[in-house]
Amino acid sequence: MMNIIEIAIIGSQKTDKEILFSLLSEDPLRNFQGLKFGNLILDNDKSIHFYFLNQEKESYMWDLIIPHSVAVIVVCDFDYPQILNENLLVIERLENSYTTPYFICPFQSKENIIEEMERFGIDIKNDNRILEFDHKGRDNAKKVLTDVLSVVANE
């Protein structure tokens, strides 16, 4: 039997949240009502299913997908307060309604986010839920996934 793990990805931008997958696979995403789906085949008996979920307030897809996912990755944009506010609402909802671990994947470098947070007196230097993702490199995309799995495996 094929061994599969599922990862949910949420973000406000329609295409930006799909970058991670597109760096790892050339397969097109499949469209379903309320989500897009991508299958990353690792070998004959292992693959990762990615579910790109919309960020709207009520989505039954969240309830179907997130509880069974090993992790949720939230693509955050710290440059734009409006988008960030929406991202924060997503995080709040993940905190309150699900137990699946979530990770924050910013558009900016981790150093920038650390600096930004320090301005508010929040120390996130050792927070392993902030992922370093430059949105360009395939190796970096792979590292994001392995970092996520490391944290989940050690949870």
Added chain:
Amino acid sequence: MIDTLVISKNRTIFDEINVNFPSSSYNFEFAESIEAALDFLDSEGPDFVFVIEKDFEKITEILERLGKVEGNESLAIICFTSDLSKEQRIFLYKAGSLDVITMPMLKDEFKMLYEKYCNSLRNGKEKLGSVMQGKLEDFNIIDLVQSLEDGKKTAILKLKRIGDSGQIMIKDGEIYSSEYRQFRGLDAILNMIGWIRGDFYIEFIDYDIEKEIEQDNQEILMEAVHRIDERASYLKQLPPVDDILLIAPNLDMQKIPDKDLKYIKSFHGGNTIYQFLINFTLDDLKLLDIAVKFHSKKMLLTREQFDAFITEYEAEVEKGGILGSFSKMFKKNGKSKDSKSIAERRKRDKTQIINPNLDDQIRESVILVDPVELNEFKQKIEEI
């Protein structure tokens, strides 16, 4: 022979340069001070002036004094200096330096750089016989076409600006055809007519070409003037073309229609209308229409408006609002969740799959949560 005047306090550097280039093609002159350099420039007009000086204050003084030399617009000044700040470098460029090079540099590097300058100088000289060139800031396209028409000239009018170029073919003073990006004929001319800066080159060569544009020059120029008016009416509704515009921080990108998304995104981090028009290949009036729509709906803000928004926003943050959310987001690291129950909830089998919208083929599997198996996944990811 290429003549170069080297202004430096240190003769050794001059000697180093001098011995590295054959005297048959290159001539170097040395000036120990700006006064000596000005004396030299009174009688000679070198192709290049190298100013070698570490100190920013001194180098600006030299540039200022060179700037007062009559006919200095033809002086190609290159500054060799220490590691200056960005602002200082920009200052030197504005003061007339063609290039600002950070010292120290390797001999080979210098040699390559100097040969590059010399080659570009030689290429320029070769073309002088058949090419007339200038700036669009001084002659607009209509002026150029009219003067070629008056002289009944046969030439190619080449237009260039950063990252962009096009051309108009003229035979016996008549516009025959034109090319610019995906545009041909009249459309190409109309899309270039608004260029307010850039370079033009008129290459006087005889050539055979079919007349692609039906209209005569008069009609083309009338259309062009009409187009300029249309552009002007759009531009009136926008901030100056060189002002940086930024995406409004409160803009909800999710609500932007797909067709507009790439245009608004080009302003991510700041962009000017001038650059926006160069960035996309769409007809420039359509682009201006898009820009006006963005601006009138306050989707794009000037730097001043953007800063005012952020200041207001930060004041709100300090009051608690978003800061509370940040704290919530990041300070829950030590939250106590029952990891066993999480694992239980994640583990499932086929019987739990009830979603009718996803076909069985996709979710027909067991979801793994065993750390050992996750580590196997990690290894596989690293191998792909």
